[in-house]
Amino acid sequence: xxxxxxxxxxxxxxxxxxxxxxxxxxxxxxxxxxxxxxxxxxxxxxxxxxxxxxxxxxxxxxxxxxxxxxxxxxxxxxxxxxxxxxxxxx
Amino acid sequence: xxxxxxxxxxxxxxxxxxxxxxxxxxxxxxxxxxxxxxxxxxxxxxxxxxxxxxxxxxxxxxxxxxxxxxxxxxxxxxxxxxxxxxxxxxxxxxxxxxxxxxxxxxxxxxxxxxxxxxxxxxxxxxxxxxxxxxxxxxxxxxxxxxxxxxxxxxxxxxxxxxxxxxxxxxxxxxxxxxxxxxxxxxxxxxxxxxxxxxxxxxxxxxxxxxxxxxxxxxxxxxxxxxxxxxxxxxxxxxxxxxxxxxxxxxxxxxxxxxxxxxxxxxxxxxxxxxxxxxxxxxxxxxxxxxxxxxxxxxxxxxxxxxxxxxxxxxxxxxxxxxxxxxxxxxxxxxxxxxxxxxxxxxxxxxxxxxxxxxxxxxxxxxxxxxxxxxxxxxxxxxxxxxxxxxxxxxxxxxxxxxxxxxxxxxxxxxxxxxxxxxxxxxxxxxxxxxxxxxxxxxxxxxxxxxxxxxxxxxxxxxxxxxxxxxxxxxxxxxxxxxxxxxxxxxxxxxxxxxxxxxxxxxxxxxxxxxxxxxxxxxxxxxxxxxxxxxxxxxxxxxxxxxxxxxxxxxxxxxxxxxxxxxxxxxxxxxxxxxxxxxxxxxxxxxxxxxxxxxxxxxxx
Numbered sequence: 001x002x003x004x005x006x007x008x009x010x011x012x013x014x015x016x017x018x019x020x021x022x023x024x025x026x027x028x029x030x031x032x033x034x035x036x037x038x039x040x041x042x043x044x045x046x047x048x049x050x051x052x053x054x055x056x057x058x059x060x061x062x063x064x065x066x067x068x069x070x071x072x073x074x075x076x077x078x079x080x081x082x083x084x085x086x087x088x089x090x
Numbered sequence: 091x092x093x094x095x096x097x098x099x100x101x102x103x104x105x106x107x108x109x110x111x112x113x114x115x116x117x118x119x120x121x122x123x124x125x126x127x128x129x130x131x132x133x134x135x136x137x138x139x140x141x142x143x144x145x146x147x148x149x150x151x152x153x154x155x156x157x158x159x160x161x162x163x164x165x166x167x168x169x170x171x172x173x174x175x176x177x178x179x180x181x182x183x184x185x186x187x188x189x190x191x192x193x194x195x196x197x198x199x200x201x202x203x204x205x206x207x208x209x210x211x212x213x214x215x216x217x218x219x220x221x222x223x224x225x226x227x228x229x230x231x232x233x234x235x236x237x238x239x240x241x242x243x244x245x246x247x248x249x250x251x252x253x254x255x256x257x258x259x260x261x262x263x264x265x266x267x268x269x270x271x272x273x274x275x276x277x278x279x280x281x282x283x284x285x286x287x288x289x290x291x292x293x294x295x296x297x298x299x300x301x302x303x304x305x306x307x308x309x310x311x312x313x314x315x316x317x318x319x320x321x322x323x324x325x326x327x328x329x330x331x332x333x334x335x336x337x338x339x340x341x342x343x344x345x346x347x348x349x350x351x352x353x354x355x356x357x358x359x360x361x362x363x364x365x366x367x368x369x370x371x372x373x374x375x376x377x378x379x380x381x382x383x384x385x386x387x388x389x390x391x392x393x394x395x396x397x398x399x400x401x402x403x404x405x406x407x408x409x410x411x412x413x414x415x416x417x418x419x420x421x422x423x424x425x426x427x428x429x430x431x432x433x434x435x436x437x438x439x440x441x442x443x444x445x446x447x448x449x450x451x452x453x454x455x456x457x458x459x460x461x462x463x464x465x466x467x468x469x470x471x472x473x474x475x476x477x478x479x480x481x482x483x484x485x486x487x488x489x490x491x492x493x494x495x496x497x498x499x500x501x502x503x504x505x506x507x508x509x510x511x512x513x514x515x516x517x518x519x520x521x522x523x524x525x526x527x528x529x530x531x532x533x534x535x536x537x538x539x540x541x542x543x544x545x546x547x548x549x550x551x552x553x554x555x556x557x558x559x560x561x562x563x564x565x566x567x568x569x570x571x572x573x574x575x576x577x578x579x580x581x582x583x584x585x586x587x588x589x590x591x592x593x594x595x596x597x598x599x600x601x602x603x604x605x606x607x608x609x610x611x612x613x614x615x616x617x618x619x620x621x622x623x624x625x626x627x628x629x630x631x632x633x634x635x636x637x638x639x640x641x642x643x644x645x646x647x648x649x650x651x652x653x654x655x656x657x658x659x660x661x662x663x664x665x666x667x668x669x670x671x672x673x674x675x676x677x678x679x680x681x682x683x684x685x686x687x688x689x690x691x692x693x694x
Binding site: 023027029030040041046049051052053055056059065067068069071072073074075 | 148215216219222244359362364389620625653
């Protein structure tokens with residue numbers, strides 16, 4: 001598996017888009033482009049339980065365990081990719 | 091014989107991959123739940139048996155077993171190391187309360203060394219580095235901690251805080267393991283010595299530490315064992331509640347320990363990610379006691395798939411306690427219905443009432459009866475305060491969950507705003523007295539005086555009524571909205587708004603703001619991720635209409651992004667902080683009043 005930060009960011013974006021798909025289907029207005037700069041809480045309005053739910057999907061997809069406490073400085077998709085890349089390469 | 095075969099069955103059906111075995115039930119040690127001189131003494135007795143604590147990891151595998159016997163040995167060794175630091179008797183030790191055996195070790199080391207443990211929150215939100223560090227700093231400052239410890243996962247945050255605090259020592263458990271052991275004899279705290287400080291869940295910004303003595307905590311623990319849960323040697327606990335919350339720490343560490351029973355833990359975040367592991371653990375370990383606020387049952391029910399319904403055996407779960415300020419029956423009914431094929435019995439739901447100021451529990455609903463909902467005439471209650479019983483089908487019927495009879499040690503008094511005692515079935519402020527009530531907030535005479543009446547009763551701040559010795563909680567007193575002489579309970583407004591599909595459970599806060607004429611104006615802050623102007627207008631219209639239908643009042647409706655409403659460390663909605671946030675948004679907008687959508691028709 002290629003585990004550069006960029007490729008992980010692309011995987012996270014793909015996972016996010018599929019995670020948000022049902023919500024966007026119900027509410028097309030909420031659909032938004034997801035990039036590295038997208039803010040998880042303010043742009044995508046993920047609440048704390050949704051963050052956990054989404055992290056679980058990342059963990060299952062990449063077969064890693066993300067330490068929640070390493071997310072205290074994560075705001076954007078790109079920040080998250082950095083943290084996840086560290087775990088994948090650990 | 092019976093117990094043995096149960097243990098064998100457990101081993102046969104659930105062989106842990108790493109060959110660890112969870113602690114068993116005690117076959118030889120008699121259950122003893124009172125007569126201890128302190129928590130240390132309770133541990134010394136429990137260590138004679140085979141029970142203890144079991145920690146499960148994020149995939150539900152047993153990770154660490156900490157028998158009471160092992161805990162006693164570990165705590166005494168650690169106590170001698172802490173004693174070597176030479177801190178005065180009663181010095182506070184801040185422990186970052188992750189779901190980790192280090193919490194138990196340090197908590198009990200303090201008991202043996204005459205130190206006072208203080209559980210510090212461990213939960214950190216996405217991007218909340220600064221907020222978290224600020225929170226633990228305020229707490230460590232408030233209790234005047236001289237020692238602080240955090241698990242490896244939180245070491246960095248603690249180090250940031252420790253720099254600016256005058257601590258004798260701070261670090262991870264590994265750092266403390268390097269300390270030499272003092273050879274002085276350990277003198278465990280007992281009697282009137284402080285057992286622990288508990289920071290209340292209502293105090294995220296201005297922490298107040300509830301001070302609980304050994305005598306006080308032991309009193310509540312033995313009452314819970316004998317009267318609340320009627321514990322026997324066959325009981326087993328499962329919990330995912332955080333240890334920095336009273337229900338987690340008292341209910342699932344101290345209650346099982348003081349009765350020599352085993353407890354199995356999942357981290358809170360494991361539950362949030364994989365709530366079904368909670369049910370799996372109860373099923374695998376044949377647990378009998380597990381608690382959650384309403385939202386936990388709702389989350390679990392939502393994540394279940396029909397294929398799960400027959401996967402678990404929940405028939406042993408005899409007390410599914412439901413705490414927190416307001417118990418919502420509907421999500422609980424859904425949970426019970428979905429899990430009936432797993433043997434879950436809705437009669438296991440046990441409403442309970444309590445607070446850190448009374449150690450943990452004040453009342454338990456009768457066991458094996460399920461939720462008892464008391465239907466009262468809401469119209470009459472709003473106008474006169476009288477909680478007159480009506481049929482559930484009555485047009486004004488409002489249902490409140492009966493929290494059961496207060497335990498024998500408590501005296502209750504329901505009072506009006508002038509302090510006069512009220513009769514049965516009249517709403518007022520709930521006052522309590524008894525040997526489980528705290529002595530006060532730690533080094534905070536002002537806050538202490540504010541919650542004790544002159545005649546020594548604790549003002550709980552909760553509103554409700556009594557039916558004999560049974561308590562029914564209807565709201566928090568400081569939250570009541572009074573509009574033209576009528577009392578409107580914010581919880582009621584929130585519940586009504588939550589009925590809309592667009593409004594999330596817990597995603598709405600109601601409170602009052604003063605108008606120019608001194609009358610209260612009700613405000614409803616509603617979280618929505620909807621950004622379309624038209625559908626936002628529709629949502630405002632729907633809420634507006636519902637409030638009129640149910641309460642006949644005009645409300646200001648403030649739509650905000652999800653995550654805006656502030657929560658306390660235990661996840662409860664903070665109405666007072668929601669109110670402060672509303673004023674902050676007003677100030678930012680530069681307006682005298684938020685006038686979103688239809689709300690402005692009231693103002694204009």
